[in-house]
Amino acid sequence: MGKLTTLLLVGLMLGWASASRAQNHPELEWEVVETEHFRIFYHEGLEGAAARAARIAEAAYAPLTELYGYEPDGRVRIVLKDHDDYANGAAFFYQDTIEIWATSLDHDFDLRGSSDWLRNVITHEFAHIISLGAARKGVQRVPALYLQYFGYQREKNRPDILIGYPDVIASYPVMGTVVPMWLAEGAAQYGTATTGHDRWDANRDMVLRSLVLADEQLSFEQMGVFGKQGFGNEYVYDHGFSLVRYIAETYGEEKVAELYRAASQWHTLAIDGACKKVLGKSADELYGEWIESMRQGYRAQVAALGPLREGERIVDVGFSNLRPRLAPNGEQLAYLSTRKRHHYPHGLIVRDLATGEEEVAAFPAAASTVDWSPDGRKLLFSRIDRADKYGSRQADIYEWDSAAAGPSFWRNMLWFVPAMVSGTGPDPPSVRRLTRGMRALYPTYSPDGEWIIFVQNKDTNNNLAMMRADGTDLRYLTHFADGTQLYTPRFSPDGRKLAFAIAREGQRDIAVVELDAGGDWTGGPSGQPSGLG
Incomplete structure (x- = not known):
């Protein structure tokens, strides 16, 4: 009994330690670069990204401030960081501060097209700073007003009571900035006709067309x-x-900015009033004519395509099912799915196409590609797993082996309590981790199963790397340092060529290069394919 209690206590401590790790990075050295209108804070490794960020921000400054007629009082702070495989940006418009997670959104989300992520996210967040600043009703230090009235009973019979019991309490908050999310995010994506940082792509159009x-x-x-x-x-x-x-x-680009300025008036408490003042119609009328214009346009698109040919739907559970990959024998399908959850992350699912039975091979799995080994026994996938000692969560390569034995009863019992406390537990014997801290995406086997090629994400740059199937003998094939993004490498059947997608400044293309017997590029210096550097 004493030994069991000790094991449970150790398990609880492990669980709490895992759950309590916070994001703190004392290992990083931070620097700052100043421009006319910005201060760029960045950590080591992001020197090139900081220089690009400075150019991007200054290029966006004049078009956005001129459109909205608003300029910040001082330099806007931009904080660049890339210690997680996570893409996002945040604008703290009452503090004139922007926070950027520098990993490209392309690697984490499939419902938008390719873009120059750094240019996109910096311009997007700066558009928030300017547009929401223009919509602010008061001074920057007063984000809201809170009005409150107290009424008291009148005491008529006792002169010694100066004031009666409170019988009326009325409260009314007045927000300093009243902008709905559709306008805030829509205007930040649109920017101006000249910023060109984002675009209405086929992915977005597909989503909206399906809904309309x-x-x-x-x-x-x-x-x-x-x-x-x-x-x-x-x-x-x-x-x-x-x-x-x-x-x-329809109404002119300047009307977007005028909506924000109309929202800055204290008497404008909802966007409907701004729409009536600027566009001459209510928000409901604007919404109705916009929906009708889309409905007519999309119906015309569908009619022009002719008869619709539909395939057989195999899976209809989960709001996100992606990255399907058939096994070499054609009898199994591996894919990523959220299944019955209404949120991320995905799990790695293996489906028997004959019986329809499914197995959750691994959970969680990153929204990256999966690949079968040539013999159909194993699957490669990427996972953004538990945080490291500094709180960073980064992608690594894992391997699922269908022939591995399942976990033992005693192993499950040992980890039951820690898993309940921390929400995580050890992987079963069928799942093996091949890399650590590699920030590796899109893993794929060579045709002979001896090698794995993948994309490494680091410091806003992507590069191709190879290693043996057991995770040893790592070698880098490219050394891009200009923000180049790479995706989905695949070997040719004979293993002599490698195809992958490559994106620069938001333009995605397909590249095919040849490999020599040693795994290096042919026609160029070792480690860099000719014509791509």
């Missing part, structure tokens, strides 16, 4: 808030971008 033709688009009220399940929050971005584009193209 099924009459399942968000209502005007739903467009105004986040907090939705599944892809609901992304729908707010898509709807907002489309509606702002409609306003700019």
Whole structure:
């Protein structure tokens, strides 16, 4: 009994230690570079990204400030960081501060097209700083007012009571900035006609077209808030971008800025009043004509395509199912799915196509590619797993072996309590980790199963790397340092060529290069393919 208690206590301590790790990076050295309008804070390894960020921010400054007629009082702070495989940006518009996670969104999210991520996210967040600054009703140090009135009973019979018991309490908050999410995110994606940092791509159009033709688009009220399940929050971005584009193209780009300035008036408590003042119609009328214009346009697109040919739907559970990969024998399908959860992450699912039975091979799995070994026994996948000692969560390569034995009863018992406390537990014997701290995406086997090639993400740059199937003998094939992004490498059947997608400044192309017997590029210096450097 004493030994069992000790084991449980150790397990609890392990669980708590894992759950309590915080994001702190004392190992990083930080620097700052100043421009006329910005201060760029960055850590070691991001020197090139900081220089590009400075150029991007200054290029966006004049178009956005001129459109909205607003300039910050001082330099805007931009904090660049790349210690997680995570893409995002945040604008703290009351502090004139922007925070950027530098990993490209292309690697983490499939419902938008390719873009120059650094240019996109910096311009997007700076557009928030300027547009929301223009919409602010008061001074920057007063984000809101809170009005409150107390009423008291009147005491008529006792002169010694100066004031009666409170019988009226009325409270009324007045926000300093009143901008719905569709307008905030739509305007930030649109920017101006000259910023060109983002674009209405086929992915966004596909999402909105599917919703509009099924009459399942968000209502005007739903467009105004986040907090939705599944892809609901992304729908707010898509709807907002489309509606702002409609306003700019139908009424003029300057009307977008005028909506923000109208929202800055204290008597404007909702966007409906701003729409009536600027566009001469209510928000509901604007919404109705925008939806009707899309419905007509999308119906015409579908009619021009002719008869619709539909395939057989294999899986209909989960709001996100992606990266399907058939086994070499064609009898199994591996894919990533959120299944019955209304949120990320995905799990790695293996489906028997004959019986329809499914197995959750591994959980969680990153939204990257999966690949079967040539013999169909193993699967490669990437996972962004538990945080390291500094709180960073980075992608590594894992291997699932269908022939491995399952976990023993005693192993399950030992880890039951720690897993319940921390929400995580050890992988089963069928899952093996091949890399640590590699930030590796898109793993794929060579045709003979001896090698694995993958994309390494670091310091806003992507590079191709190879290692043996057991994780040893690592070698780098490229050394890009200019923000180049790489995706989905695949060997030719004979193993002599390698095809992959490559993106620079938001333009994605396909590259095919030849490998020599030693695994190096032919026709160029070792480690860098000719014509791509």
